[in-house]
Amino acid sequence: MKKYICIAALLSCTIINAQQSTEIEEVAIQGRKKIKQERAEFKRHAQSVETLSEEELNRNNPAAIDQTLSTMSGIQVDKRTNFGGQRLVVRGYGNDQKFNNWGIKAYWNNIPLTNAEGITILDDVDFAYVNNVEVIKGPAATMYGGGTGGAVRFYTRPDFTKGITVSENALIGSFKTFQSRTQLNVADENYSVNATYGHLETDGYRPNGSGLKNFFNINGTVKLGKNDQLSFLGSQAYSYEHTSGQISYDDYYAGIDNGNPAYIRKNSGTKIKSTRVGLSNAVNILPNLRNYTTLFYYNANTESVSAGAFGITSSPNVGLRSTFTLKNESKNFENRFDFGTEIQNSMSTTSSYRFTGSVTNPLETTGISGATYFKYNNNQATYFAIEYLTYKPWGLTFLAGISANKTNYNRKDLFAVPGLIAGKKDQSFDKQYETAFTPHFALQKEWKHQIFNVSYSEGYNAPTASSSFINYTNTPNNDLRPERAKMVDFSVHGLLLDTKLDYQISLFRIDYSDKLTQLTIPNSNNQTYWANTGSQKNSGLELSIGYQYKNDNSFLNRIVPFANLSYYDAKYKDFKTRLLGADQIYDHMTVVGVPRNKYALGLDIYTKPGLYLVNTYNYLGNVYSDFANTNLVKGFGLLNSKLGYKRSFGRFDLDAYIMGNNLTNHVNYTFLFLGNNINDSDAGNGYPKGVATDLNPGPGKAYFFYGLNIKYKL
Numbered sequence: 001m002k003k004y005i006c007i008a009a010l011l012s013c014t015i016i017n018a019q020q021s022t023e024i025e026e027v028a029i030q031g032r033k034k035i036k037q038e039r040a041e042f043k044r045h046a047q048s049v050e051t052l053s054e055e056e057l058n059r060n061n062p063a064a065i066d067q068t069l070s071t072m073s074g075i076q077v078d079k080r081t082n083f084g085g086q087r088l089v090v091r092g093y094g095n096d097q098k099f100n101n102w103g104i105k106a107y108w109n110n111i112p113l114t115n116a117e118g119i120t121i122l123d124d125v126d127f128a129y130v131n132n133v134e135v136i137k138g139p140a141a142t143m144y145g146g147g148t149g150g151a152v153r154f155y156t157r158p159d160f161t162k163g164i165t166v167s168e169n170a171l172i173g174s175f176k177t178f179q180s181r182t183q184l185n186v187a188d189e190n191y192s193v194n195a196t197y198g199h200l201e202t203d204g205y206r207p208n209g210s211g212l213k214n215f216f217n218i219n220g221t222v223k224l225g226k227n228d229q230l231s232f233l234g235s236q237a238y239s240y241e242h243t244s245g246q247i248s249y250d251d252y253y254a255g256i257d258n259g260n261p262a263y264i265r266k267n268s269g270t271k272i273k274s275t276r277v278g279l280s281n282a283v284n285i286l287p288n289l290r291n292y293t294t295l296f297y298y299n300a301n302t303e304s305v306s307a308g309a310f311g312i313t314s315s316p317n318v319g320l321r322s323t324f325t326l327k328n329e330s331k332n333f334e335n336r337f338d339f340g341t342e343i344q345n346s347m348s349t350t351s352s353y354r355f356t357g358s359v360t361n362p363l364e365t366t367g368i369s370g371a372t373y374f375k376y377n378n379n380q381a382t383y384f385a386i387e388y389l390t391y392k393p394w395g396l397t398f399l400a401g402i403s404a405n406k407t408n409y410n411r412k413d414l415f416a417v418p419g420l421i422a423g424k425k426d427q428s429f430d431k432q433y434e435t436a437f438t439p440h441f442a443l444q445k446e447w448k449h450q451i452f453n454v455s456y457s458e459g460y461n462a463p464t465a466s467s468s469f470i471n472y473t474n475t476p477n478n479d480l481r482p483e484r485a486k487m488v489d490f491s492v493h494g495l496l497l498d499t500k501l502d503y504q505i506s507l508f509r510i511d512y513s514d515k516l517t518q519l520t521i522p523n524s525n526n527q528t529y530w531a532n533t534g535s536q537k538n539s540g541l542e543l544s545i546g547y548q549y550k551n552d553n554s555f556l557n558r559i560v561p562f563a564n565l566s567y568y569d570a571k572y573k574d575f576k577t578r579l580l581g582a583d584q585i586y587d588h589m590t591v592v593g594v595p596r597n598k599y600a601l602g603l604d605i606y607t608k609p610g611l612y613l614v615n616t617y618n619y620l621g622n623v624y625s626d627f628a629n630t631n632l633v634k635g636f637g638l639l640n641s642k643l644g645y646k647r648s649f650g651r652f653d654l655d656a657y658i659m660g661n662n663l664t665n666h667v668n669y670t671f672l673f674l675g676n677n678i679n680d681s682d683a684g685n686g687y688p689k690g691v692a693t694d695l696n697p698g699p700g701k702a703y704f705f706y707g708l709n710i711k712y713k714l
Helices: 002-018 035-045 065-069 249-253
Strands: 050-054 075-078 087-090 103-107 132-137 150-155 163-173 177-188 191-202 211-224 228-242 271-286 289-305 308-315 319-331 333-348 349-354 371-393 396-413 428-449 449-461 481-498 501-513 514-518 529-532 535-547 556-573 576-580 582-585 599-608 610-621 636-649 652-661 669-672 692-699 703-713
Touching: 035 050, 035 132, 035 449, 035 501, 065 132, 075 669, 087 150, 191 449, 249 692, 308 692, 349 396, 514 576
Parallel strands: 103 150
Antiparallel strands: 050 132, 075 087, 132 150, 163 177, 163 703, 177 191, 191 211, 211 228, 228 271, 271 289, 289 308, 289 319, 308 349, 319 333, 333 371, 349 371, 371 396, 396 428, 428 449, 449 481, 481 501, 501 535, 514 529, 535 556, 556 599, 576 582, 599 610, 610 636, 636 652, 652 703, 669 692
């Protein structure tokens, strides 16, 4: 793969040195709706970026982001429940976590969804309210701070269509699913305000698999002046996702899903009540100096019952993100300088009570002596500066950026009060990681609607607060180092056939060092700690291609085929863990959970009368679940289709459809335990001793939804 990247870089330099006068023109794109924004973000980030417009998000139920985002090349979304427990995986990174997301940053309208500890929880985000997604693939720490895997940005963009509109979207279908969204939009040329109430409930496709979500969202933008606008986003959410637990491989391949009794008898699940508020101001301070600042607040009260413990958490998180942009331009040169900061503080309180594993009394705990009660004060700060220098006659841009990233934790043990618990050890600690600097360099050339980009970028991912302490020894994990990533990426984003065909091709190599892995302490009754286990090399080729045929006078109004392909070669290097008191070496083994190939194919047909048919086939290849590559988990493909009728009648807009998923009845999984987390076995899970339960299966048979969306313009 390294030689291919070198060849690509030489090709880029050859094109760059072609001193052909090239203007960065406004392109009237006749291709897919998302392409104009995707090209702009590709140029701004100077590395591989892919976007989804509202049309792509509505291919499936937009609340099911695991299906929608996984159609992108290089992106996979796993989930543990119907509409929760999501795990974002970018270019083969981020899949070795048992819970939540770590190492990939996420945002919603410039508000970090990733907290000061580096953890991202997506259960309480109303994805049906999101109308645009942007994914930066690979290390993006220069602009977005800690995150070796990349950044995923969700947007709810304002609608400035003048007037008042009300809309009602309703969906019913399999598993007694009911979903509704009631929305009001009021807009004029200087403001847009949108308020929405969303409801989602389902019995789920698994035992004890029901879910309930309620959202109230408000989003708006007010233009205070020609170069000054104020935006706000507020969200109140309630999410209760039941957990069915993992099943064995034999049951999975046989299509048997009775759930995991260790979870079911406890009525396991996660309940979240949260509030999120963001206030943003974009203003021209000077004619050539612009600032975009967002102040944000988030708090979630969480109750979680798993197979092993009952936990309660309150996690307020506050901060700001501010970016300044300074532009200067002459006849031949354009200079842009971005600099700013992102600062967060989280002061969470968390308690955990371990279960005894009793079958007759499933919620019985080990008592207060086995419980924990902590108060955290976590801080994360990123300071960044990025210089863009463009020589306009050649359409050539050089980017150089760097960020400084700081993380520190303070934990106070609220049970460590003299005389409260006999023999209690104080688990309070302070931990500060040294400031990490992450650079990004890129060379970009525009030529005849093609954008060539070769870049080098680094990423940084600090351990979490909980992984920075070893409970067994009651000491801070002082030997633990942050993960680092170095990526070389050659990408081309182009338009062909009179801009009707778009493509993006990327060759990349990412070297991860000081990989963080959870290990079991020998002879400790399965207690764990975190360690740096070595290096990981992810190389790959990604291709996204799409075409739009459009004829306003034809019965077939639009035909939009697309293909997104990913090919990976991910290997361990100098990688070892410690098992049963001895080092286990895994050099040159395939990285767990990363398939050799992954692809999505689509064909969308729209007619002039309003009938449309949207088809998606998503394939995930075979993966190994263990470091030694002895357990191969079979890949699968899912075929989804959506048949509908969309039409405007005076003031009414109508969209009625039927949606079918997994139409080929393939056995599939939505979540897989990997690496050192495999061979999971909870007390009382109903399986024979030694049988691993590592898979959360998806629906093995075809299932259907029926929807009706109505919008009225007052």
